[in-house]
Each structure stands twice: as C-alpha cells, then as structure tokens.
Ligand SMILES: Nc1ncnc2c1ncn2[C@@H]1O[C@H](COP(=O)(O)OP(=O)(O)O)[C@@H](O)[C@H]1O
C-alpha cells in the first residue's frame with residue numbers, strides 16, 4: 069500500500085470537494101484507543117454495543133460500538149488483520165460457523181437482539197444478506213443461484229412468482245440484460261464481475277434489510293469494480309449497507325460514513341468526508357496518508 | 362569367492378570410490394579453497410566415481426547369475442549318454458539328478474558312473490565360473506574407479522551426469538510395475554485363448570450352466586463339464602449389489618456426519634477407527650460372516666417363515682458391505698472436504714440450515730467425486746473372494762434370491778486352481794478366462810471412476 073497517499077490525492081482531486089490531507093492536524097495521539105466520533109446513525113437499522121470477539125483465547129475485536137443506518141453505506145477500513153471481516157461477520161452471526169469463535173456484547177436488528185433465543189439465525193440471515201470477497205456462486209445455473217434463497221425460505225408460492233423474483237433481483241443487481249437469455253447456464257461460467265453481481269442478486273432475492281459486503285471488489289478488475297460501486301450506490305436507496313474495503317478511494321466513493329479499525333479497536337468513525345479530510349485520531353491520519361497499512 | 366562376499370567387496374569398493382573421487386576432485390582443484398573452480402560440488406565427483414565403480418559391475422553380476430546355470434547345464438548335457446539327451450523328459454530328470462548330486466543330496470542314480478562324471482564336470486564348471494566372475498567383477502570395479510579418477514577435472518560435469526543416472530534409475534523402477542502388470546495381463550490372455558480354443562467364447566459368455574468337473578482320464582465316468590459363466594457373474598452381481606446397498610448409504614452418511622457435523626475432536630478420533638475396518642483381514646470378515654451372520658440371517662428368515670440356506674448371498678453381501686464402508690466413507694469424506702468453504706459460507710449466509718446446505722449445495726457439488734469413489738468400491742467388491750468362499754457357498758445357482766447360496770467369479774477361480782491340477786485341461790484354463798473377464802470389468806470400472814474423479818477435480822480449479 070505504499071502508493072496509497074499518491075492515489076489518495078488523485079481521488080480527492082477528482083472529487084472536487086475534498087481537499088488533500090494537510091497532515092499533522094489530528095489531535096488525538098496514537099496510544100488512545102477510545103473510539104473518536106459519533107457511533108450513532110440517524111435511522112439505525114443495526115446497533116452494535118460493546119461487541120468483543122474471541123477466537124479461542126485470542127481477542128480479535130475489543131468493545132466496538134457502531135450503528136448501521138438505513139439508506140446509507142458505512143465503510144469499514146483499516147489495515148489487514150485488524151478485524152474488519154470478523155466484525156462484519158458478527159452482524160449476521162456467520163461467526164457461529166467458526167469453531168472456537170465467541171461473540172459478546174449487544175447487537176440488535178430493528179431493536180431486537182440478534183442473539184435472542186426468539187431470533188432465529190435462519191431469519192436473521194434472510195434479513196441481513198452477505199456478499200463475499202471472492203465471488204462464490206453455487207455450481208448451479210444462474211437461475212438456481214438466485215432462486216436458492218427464495219426456495220429455502222419458501223418465499224414464493226409457484227414457479228411464476230419465483231421467476232418474477234429472480235428477474236427483479238437480477239435486474240436490481242444490474243445483471244439481467246447480460247444473462248436473460250441464458251439463465252439455465254452455470255453461474256460459475258460468468259466473468260468475475262458478473263459472478264459478483266450474481267452473488268449480490270442472490271443476496272437481494274430474499275428481500276434483506278441490510279447487506280454486508282466483505283471486500284466485494286478485491287478480486288475484480290477496475291471496470292467490474294466501477295460497475296459494482298455504481299450498483300452499491302443504487303442499492304442504498306432500499307437497503308442499509310456495510311462494506312469492508314481495502315481501498316480508501318472506494319470508501320470515499322461509495323460510503324457516507326467511515327469507520328477506521330486498528331488491531332481490533334474501532335479508532336475513529338464519522339462522515340466519510342470528515343474522516344478522510346480531517347481525521348481526529350493520529351492513527352487514522354497515519355493510515356489514510358499512507359504512513360502504514 | 363562366494364557371491365555374497367563378492368557383493369560385500371563390491372559395496373566396499375564403491376564406498377572407497379566415493380571418497381577417492383571426492384578427494385581427487387578437491388586435489389585437482391588445488392585444495393578446498395580452489396573447489397569453487399570445479400563444475401560441481403566435490404561430493405558429486407564422489408558419487409560419479411562410485412557409480413562408475415558399482416553400476417557396470419552390478420549389471421555384469423546380474424547377467425552372470427542369470428545365465429550361468431543355463432550355460433553350465435548346456436555343457437553338462439553334452440556329457441550325458443546320447444539317448445538320454447535326445448529325450449526332453451529323460452533329460453530333465455537326469456539334469457535334476459545331476460544337480461542333486463552336486464548339492465550332495467541322495468538320489469536313486471547316485472551310483473551311475475555317467476551321472477557321477479557329469480556331476481563332477483558340473484562342479485568343476487561352477488568353480489571356474491565363480492573364479493572368472495570374481496576376477497571380472499573386481500576388474501570392472503577397480504577399472505571404473507581408475508577411469509573416473511582420470512576423467513575428474515574442473516570441466517567434468519559431474520552433477521549433470523549423476524542427475525542423469527539418478528533419472529534413469531527412477532525410470533527403471535517405475536517401469537517395473539508397468540511391465541509386471543503387462544506380463545500378468547499377457548499370461549492371462551494367452552491362457553484364456555487356449556481355453557477359448559476348447560470352449561467357444563459364446564458358450565462361455567452366454568452359457569447358463571457352470572459345472573467345470575471333467576473326466577480327466579478317458580475311462581472315467583463323469584460329466585463332460587459345462588462352462589457357462591452367467592451364473593457366476595449373476596452371483597457376483599448379486600453379492601456386490603447387496604454389499605453396495607449396505608456400504609453406500611452407511612458410508613456416505615458417516616462421511617457427511619464426519620465432515621459437516623462432527624466436532625474436530627470427534628472427527629480425529631472417529632476417522633482412524635473407521636479406517637481400522639479397512640485393515641481387518643478379509644479372512645476374519647469371512648468367518649465372521651460364516652459363523653455369526655449367516656446363522657443369524659438363517660434364524661431370522663426362519664422366524665418369519667422363509668427358507669434360508671445356511672450359506673446365503675445375503676450373509677456374504679452384508680459382511681462385504683461392512684468391509685467396504687470405510688472405502689466409501691473415506692473417499693466421500695475427501696471429496697466433500699474438497700468442496701470449497703466458500704460454497705458453505707455462501708449457503709449459510711443465505712440462511713440455509715446445515716441439512717439444506719448439504720442437500721442443495723455440498724452433495725450436488727461432490728456428487729461426481731462420490732460416484733467415482735463408489736465405482737472404486739464396486740470394483741473392490743467384485744474382486745473380493747474370501748468372504749464369499751466362506752459365507753456364500755460354492756454351488757453355482759442362477760438365482761436372484763439373496764437367501765440362496767450362490768458363487769462368484771473369484772470363488773470359482775480359487776476352487777478351480779486349488780489342489781493338484783492339470784494345467785492344460787479346460788477346467789484349469791477356465792480360471793484364466795474368468796480372470797480375464799474379471800480384469801476387464803474391474804479395469805473398465807476403475808477407468809471410469811478415475812475419469813469421473815479427475816473431471817470433478819477440475820471443477821473448482
Ligand atoms: N477463523 C479464525 N481463527 C482464528 N483467528 C482468526 C480467524 N479469522 C481471523 N482471525 C484473526 O482475527 C484477526 C482479524 O482477522 P480479520 O477479521 O480477518 O481481519 P481483516 O478482515 O481486517 O483483514 C486476525 O488477527 C486474524 O488472524
């Protein structure tokens with residue numbers, strides 16, 4: 069990531085509004101691990117309070133609190149291994165599938181705790197969809213990939229309804245035009261970018277409220293990336309989106325709020341503009357000016 | 362010198378050759394400091410010298426040992442009375458006696474002067490041969506060292522030459538297995554062709570009766586033999602079918618449990634235990650089938666009013682199925698594990714339960730590999746002999762009733778060849794024909810299975 073600072077400046081110049089970081093304006097020194105900034109969102113969909121995650125004895129996330137608001141994209145950034153994926157996976161309890169992984173703290177979806185016995189994990193994952201780093205379509209047809217969720221949740225009554233759902237989802241994911249004549253072909257035969265949009269279509273086919281994306285573009289070329297970023301911006305109208313990204317330009321382009329993680333701590337959170345142009349924490353400034361990461 | 366002593370001396374010379382070659386290379390380069398001048402590391406010069414010393418000598422030794430006996434026998438034959446030498450049968454007996462005399466064994470003709478003379482000649486030739494061998498081998502070994510000693514210099518590409526020798530050696534090793542297989546196939550093939558000269562192929566493949574007993578002598582009262590293999594193949598199919606009915610579901614389920622549900626601790630304990638099943642000798646399964654399962658099956662059958670023979674296809678098939686379980690489960694476990702974690706994550710993230718994920722994603726993705734594993738298990742079941750001999754009987758019934766005794770191809774091969782046999786009667790030759798067909802069937806299954814498995818592997822790469 070040694071070229072980040074240069075790229076950063078280019079992007080910000082592109083943006084027009086954001087000015088390059090002057091450096092040295094951050095006021096909170098590196099040893100302070102309290103979260104800086106406002107963790108709440110205007111219309112919170114998901115609320116996390118004091119969340120800690122352990123892999124066996126090792127603590128990967130320390131007391132992180134933050135909200136995911138409706139109709140906004142929140143970007144989680146930070147150096148590799150700082151716990152972004154781990155935190156994201158708490159939101160739909162995907163960490164349950166990992167042996168020895170323990171989550172403590174409160175996470176709620178629309179006011180209901182997701183750890184509550186009343187909250188079924190099947191239901192939770194229908195409401196909180198996830199898109200992974202590497203596109204992972206099932207080795208089935210394009211149609212069957214999208215129909216997977218509606219089928220297991222019994223969302224449609226007959227074949228016409230199912231077809232309608234598949235079509236709408238592909239359409240929203242911006243893939244319909246490219247594949248509508250070959251819905252029966254295997255999803256694994258698409259290009260990487262198309263596969264990733266297929267995975268997004270698969271996730272939105274069950275009408276989720278929140279979509280989690282873990283570095284959805286890191287396996288894609290720049291053109292496919294631009295296509296997905298556009299899509300994320302469109303999806304924001306209907307869903308709350310949390311996206312983990314390695315690229316600060318991407319965070320700047322698609323998100324409204326940004327959270328900076330460092331070694332399992334949430335260091336700084338705020339409006340994306342503010343975090344990139346005027347970080348309050350020295351660690352955040354180090355990261356976005358490319359001093360490490 | 363005794364051959365064993367000779368070999369020991371050769372080994373010692375080879376070791377000496379190694380050190381000589383190594384020190385020579387250092388010396389040629391002008392001490393350790395100069396060894397950077399050499400093309401290869403000094404030890405490569407050592408290996409090269411050792412190879413020159415040992416390999417030609419070993420090759421000559423091998424040929425010598427292989428042909429010495431024939432050549433000596435040839436000379437000794439000339440000594441024997443002409444009428445003995447003319448008749449191949451007599452000659453064989455006479456030569457045997459000579460060899461026995463040489464070894465000091467007592468024979469019926471120990472007093473025959475011609476034989477004693479032949480034995481003496483034999484002994485004399487042996488001594489000469491041994492002496493010559495010693496001289497030749499030592500000369501070769503020492504000559505090899507000397508030659509290589511002279512060649513060693515900074516320009517000698519010792520490393521490349523050693524590598525080439527190593528490669529040739531590896532190629533030889535790998536071809537041994539191939540040629541052995543080829544030899545087996547060819548011998549079975551030729552014997553089968555002899556059989557098909559006597560019994561037509563069509564009768565063998567389509568005949569419905571199998572009773573290989575034949576009159577050996579012309580005056581014997583006895584059956585003429587019937588060589589219709591259909592009952593044997595039907596029996597094989599029946600027993601393998603029962604075995605697969607047991608092994609596939611149980612093996613598959615246990616593989617699914619182990620790879621998807623079990624905790625890591627349980628898995629690491631249970632898998633070896635399951636694999637122990639594969640290590641139980643089939644003879645043990647055989648008497649388990651004959652002494653425990655068959656009577657149980659019979660008792661159960663009688664309790665519900667069925668007549669079950671004391672040896673039944675069902676008993677043999679059940680036990681064979683149990684024997685094959687680890688095959689199926691271990692192969693399936695491997696392919697299920699090879700389904701990428703990303704597939705599971707994708708499914709779980711959609712809110713699928715574990716059984717939905719298995720049924721809709723993992724199992725379909727692993728299916729080709731599982732099919733491959735099952736085919737391998739089938740060919741194992743078809744080739745299995747011991748359990749069937751002990752639990753399914755020897756009578757060749759053409760029946761689909763699993764409660765009756767049946768027999769299989771492998772069992773018949775065993776019974777045809779056990780005991781004193783004439784090796785050119787159709788009865789014994791039939792065993793080769795059966796073996797050939799069995800070989801073709803299992804080979805086909807294995808080829809299909811390997812093909813399927815390979816195709817499956819490509820799917821995620
Ligand atoms: N399955 C796991 N078992 C044990 N430790 C893990 C596991 N997954 C992640 N970790 C550890 O947790 C920390 C955070 O990892 P992760 O959330 O993947 O980081 P990021 O996504 O920010 O790169 C790392 O130190 C990593 O080694």
Ligand SMILES: [Mg+2]
Nearest residue numbers: 152153154282
């Ligand atoms: Mg990650």
